[in-house]
Amino acid sequence: MADKAQIQEAIKVQGEVVRKLKSEKTSKEQIDEEVSKLLQLKAQIGGDDGKHQFVLKTAKGTRDYNPKQMAIREKVFNTILGCFKRHGAETIDTPVFELKETLTGKYGEDSKLIYDLKDQGGELLSLRYDLTVPFARYLAMNKITNIKRYHIAKVYRRDNPAMTRGRYREFYQCDFDIAGQYDAMIPDAECLKIVYEILSELDIGDFRIKVNDRRILDGMFAVCGVPDDKFRTICSTVDKLDKMSWEEVRKEMVSEKGLSEEAADQIGEYVSLQGGMELAERLLQDQKMSQSKQACAGLTDIKLLFSYLQLFQVTDKVVFDLSLARGLDYYTGIIYEGVLTQAGIAAEAQNASGAEESVSVGSVAGGGRYDGLVGMFDPKGRKVPCVGVSIGIERIFSIMEQKAEASAQRVRTTEVQVMVVSAQKNLLEERLKLLTELWSAGIKAEVIYKKNPKLLSQLQYCEDSGIPLVAILGEQELKDGVVKLRAVATREEADISRADLIAEIKRRTSEA
Amino acid sequence: MADKAQIQEAIKVQGEVVRKLKSEKTSKEQIDEEVSKLLQLKAQIGGDDGKHQFVLKTAKGTRDYNPKQMAIREKVFNTILGCFKRHGAETIDTPVFELKETLTGKYGEDSKLIYDLKDQGGELLSLRYDLTVPFARYLAMNKITNIKRYHIAKVYRRDNPAMTRGRYREFYQCDFDIAGQYDAMIPDAECLKIVYEILSELDIGDFRIKVNDRRILDGMFAVCGVPDDKFRTICSTVDKLDKMSWEEVRKEMVSEKGLSEEAADQIGEYVSLQGGMELAERLLQDQKMSQSKQACAGLTDIKLLFSYLQLFQVTDKVVFDLSLARGLDYYTGIIYEGVLTQAGIAAEAQNASGAEESVSVGSVAGGGRYDGLVGMFDPKGRKVPCVGVSIGIERIFSIMEQKAEASAQRVRTTEVQVMVVSAQKNLLEERLKLLTELWSAGIKAEVIYKKNPKLLSQLQYCEDSGIPLVAILGEQELKDGVVKLRAVATREEADISRADLIAEIKRRTSEA
Structure with a gap:
């Protein structure tokens, strides 16, 4: 445990950090994070005073x-x-x-x-x-x-x-x-x-589903001259093609991961390829690619996959894309990713993120x-x-x-079908009785938890929360053995006998 | 990191622990836990050899x-x-x-x-x-x-x-x-x-819902002479009445928590009381209890609560029980607990647990x-x-x-309505086509993922998993533009034209 003086010093330093970030107009997220650290430090001091100040936030x-x-x-x-x-x-x-x-x-x-x-x-x-x-x-x-x-x-x-x-x-x-x-x-x-x-x-x-195969990737790496022990790390770099340009990816391969320029350029040619079953056929004839047993197995499977996709009527959205890599270690064959492509949505997402990510904003399945x-x-x-x-x-x-x-x-955030309200005072008991009847019949119903709520505020609640029906009880209705059933949307009201009420509510709410 | 020799020594010791527990016929849970520790130690050694041995269990x-x-x-x-x-x-x-x-x-x-x-x-x-x-x-x-x-x-x-x-x-x-x-x-x-x-x-x-009020408990502690600073800890002890006898609870209060014997005995009298609205009324007249403002507020609310519970028609299962305490700190008023009381279930639970817990096996709501x-x-x-x-x-x-x-x-663990099967070989494509039609119509359907599955094994799969209908395709059906629809339960079969198939499946499965 740090002592109080230490914490107070830390608060001073952290305060400076926050002020600096704010003056630099750093991103809101980053400021929020530093503010959160500051508040946590302050909370520690608060705790020492016996009056604990909570940081009201989620993790x-x-x-x-x-x-x-x-x-x-x-x-x-x-x-x-x-x-x-x-x-x-x-x-x-x-x-x-x-x-x-x-x-x-x-x-x-x-x-x-x-x-x-x-x-x-x-x-x-x-x-x-x-x-x-x-x-x-x-x-x-x-x-x-x-x-x-x-x-x-x-x-x-x-x-x-x-x-x-x-x-x-x-x-x-x-x-x-x-x-x-x-x-x-x-x-x-x-x-x-x-x-x-x-x-x-x-x-x-609109969306696309990109498909590739780990065996094709590995075969491609082999025929392009990537050493065996670099397959995984080069694969990780290729995986970044949805976030980085080819030039950046190439640089990482050559400068950071020590791949030869020749090998990188050969990979570059392959990963630019996109198509369907015909691309798989072409690559099976490709002089280089066809030398790899692995790649051939993958390409044969891609062909077979597309034949089934035709029967399933989904080929209009599926693309065989040699740049798709996916990071996880455990994949051994076919890999795929569902991506949203619609410009409108992509643009919205870009706005929100400050236009950082221009490609593949929309990976939603993999x-x-x-x-x-x-x-x-x-x-x-x-x-x-x-x-x-x-x-x-x-x-x-x-x-x-x-x-x-x-x-x-x-x-709507609830499924309530009917609200039981009273027009006069002192009818809480009658409201609760009717409510019990409705619940017993499986009808979704509620009341305001007050002895004498105002009629208007009860009706307003129904409008606000989208409840379609109001069951109104008053002295007269009780004497007549009826309930006044009001449709919130049209404000039409009709007296319904207690015996028919449940059937009437079910009829009206099943129509809706 | 411990070195290999240390781990091997630990494995030896842990092995002894497990053997000892087994010879003593200790509870399965305890043995399992020690075995798990042993396996984890062994896994560490395995890891050193490069061949990692997993402990296959959940936490x-x-x-x-x-x-x-x-x-x-x-x-x-x-x-x-x-x-x-x-x-x-x-x-x-x-x-x-x-x-x-x-x-x-x-x-x-x-x-x-x-x-x-x-x-x-x-x-x-x-x-x-x-x-x-x-x-x-x-x-x-x-x-x-x-x-x-x-x-x-x-x-x-x-x-x-x-x-x-x-x-x-x-x-x-x-x-x-x-x-x-x-x-x-x-x-x-x-x-x-x-x-x-x-x-x-x-x-x-069968079940009971026990009700009490924190204010009644606190008031009771006050009038029985429990010092203010002992309310919470004495409350925790009272809370154990569903697992321990009164004698044990009394002993904990007096010996462990330093309460006077007189105070403990007075508490003992109150916490043995159970009833309904009339008990609340009686306690409001009780010479001691009525001295506590808090208790009176709680008792008045219990009375009001019971009047609403009558309207809700639930009083047959609700008991006002002064022994109900509930451990959590944050309660301030009414508290309650739903308890299963049926002898049969209690006995089953006791059997499973070695008859340790004889009371309140069934707290299921609180x-x-x-x-x-x-x-x-x-x-x-x-x-x-x-x-x-x-x-x-x-x-x-x-x-x-x-x-x-x-x-x-x-x-049943799935909702599959129909299984698409073939009677002859080489009909995978036709099965997948029909499957696509069914899925498009919102029908829950599946096939066996084999090119040439045996008819019998396909039918057996339906029996095992409770699928009600089988759509059978053969050369003849394809020629006639029909599907043979088989009801799994009755084994009745009928040829249905492809155009009518979806309606027929919907008709049959909505009846079921």
Whole structure:
């Protein structure tokens, strides 16, 4: 524990940092972070006085979802869930943390982004980084050799958050994977079909699905003269082509990673290629490429994949793109990425981020084949071939949220069908009785929690929250054995007998 | 890092520990834990050889859910969600971790059970311990003064897991809370109504809802002569009455906590009382109790609460029980707990746990009023009165799982309506074409991912996974422009024209 004087000195220094950043008009995110550090220091002093000052914020890179955002999120989830179920997937759940060693050696250079738990005695634990490694652990642990499962859950990465671009430290992944020994490319094609269906249904603008194969990349590296031990690191550099220009990528290869200029230029020629089945055919005839057995196996599979994609009617959006690399270590075959291409959305995202990222603003899905991962967990190394896809919800959610804000339509945050109100005083008991009747009949209903609320404020509440019906109770209605049912939109009112009320409410709300 | 010799020595010692425990026939849990330590040590050695041996397990106190368990869990969630929505609640979401200081000072003696994240540079974080404190933080941060919200999410406690009794370190809470300045006991009564509805609908045996009030407890402690500074600790001891006998509780009060025997005996008389509205009335006349203003305020509210509970038609299950204390620091008024009482379930749970816990095996819901918590987060201390309830899903889930296992009914883990199969070889393309048609029409369908699967194995797959319909394609069907539609249950088959197929499938599966 630092003593009070030390903390006060630290507060002074941190205060200077914040003032300097503000005067330099640094990015809001960076200032916020330094302010947060300052407030935390101040909170420590506050604690010493016995009057603890809380820093009212969520952890860096995370956020709350308010009811409106939840309503939009639910809509997105329902679309994705509907698709996964249409394709016959089961679901599983795994804990949010795993033994640390379960995650070790699976993520290459990104392993530094894993959140570790504090050693409080007992096992060393880490928060899951994705849903794929826990899935593989689950398969090996339960000796499952085939399953088609989806899993929608949060994952954690200590990345530099860029929240305006939908990049968080806590975020949802919606994963669909097919494990099992099957005939080539049939499950792989279904994964691409799923990306196609979801991105179409969500209606968030035009998209492309880029496809490549790790074996083609490795074969390409081999025939271009990349030494074996540099495949992975050169692959990481190629993976940056969606964020950097070819010149920058080439420079990194040659200057930082020590690749020959000749090899880099040959790679440059290949990674500029895009096409469909015909490109795969051409490359199979390519003098260089055809020398690699690996590349040929990958190209043959790409051809077969495209033939299935034709049957699935999705080839209009799928591109065979030799620059697609994907960072994760565990992929062994086909890899793919779903990217939003619509100019409007790209421009919006650029505005928000200060136009830094001009290409590939919209990667919203990714996946591939990982035939070796389950074997890494099996004591006897038994392999279970797997292929899967992960839909990244946060960016999609940001777009949907912007769309909802732009549109005039109100987002309802509850499903309440009827509000029970009273026109006179002292009718709380009667309101609660009627409410009980409605709830018993499965009708979504509420009251204002006051003994004598004003009629106008009760009606206003319905307008504000989009409740379609009001059941009004007054002395007269009680005497007549009726309820005055009011349609909020039209303000029309009609007396309905108590016996018919539930049927009438059901009729009116099922029409809506 | 320990060197190899040290680890090998540790393995030897740990091996002895495991052998000893096994020979003593210690509990399986304890043996498993020591075996796990042993395996981890061995894994370290394995790592040194370059051949890493994984410990294939989930973290202590956590578990995976397989597809069958997920199907049951979904059913439970749907019941709870349906109730929350019927009562007009919105939903929010908060991150799984909070700033450590957000959780500090909220949980009394249980704070030691909080999971901290490792300090990897940046903020100090902890996994949430419940959903109530993050909710209060959310209200204060967004200056929200009234909301009715539900939140279903996982929380984390480094407790001693007793997984056979449904006690885990990672578990779901289903919370419903009403925040706002309202007339007394109306929102409180709705929370009890919700517990009543959910426990009735889930159909997991008889239950009681115990009710008490922190002010009655404090008033009782005061009139029984408990010193002010001992209220909280004596309250913690009273809270153990559901696990310990009165004699044991009395002993802890007197011997450990230094309470006078006289005071303890007076408390003993009060905490044995149970009843309804009439008990509250009697205690308001009680010579001792009526001396405490606090107790009188609490008793008056209990009376009012029962009058609303009568209107809500739930008094048959609600008991005013002066022994109910609840451990958490933040409660300020009414507190309650939903308890399963059915002998059958209690006995099952006892069997599983070795008959250790004979009382209150079935606490499945709890909550109360916490009017001060939001103010602890507000810089100006502005209060937002809150009352809420938390449904504990794990124990309910264990019971539902046992029921499902006992019943003959199969639990389906997918919703697939139709399987597309071929009777002859080389019809993969035709199967994929038909599959695409079905998916486009929103029908849940699948194929076996093989070029030439056997008809029998395709039909067997349908039987095993409960798929009701099979669409059979053969050369003849293709020529005739029909599909042979087979009902799996009855084995009846009929040729349906391709044009009518989708309507026919929809008709048949909506009937089911």
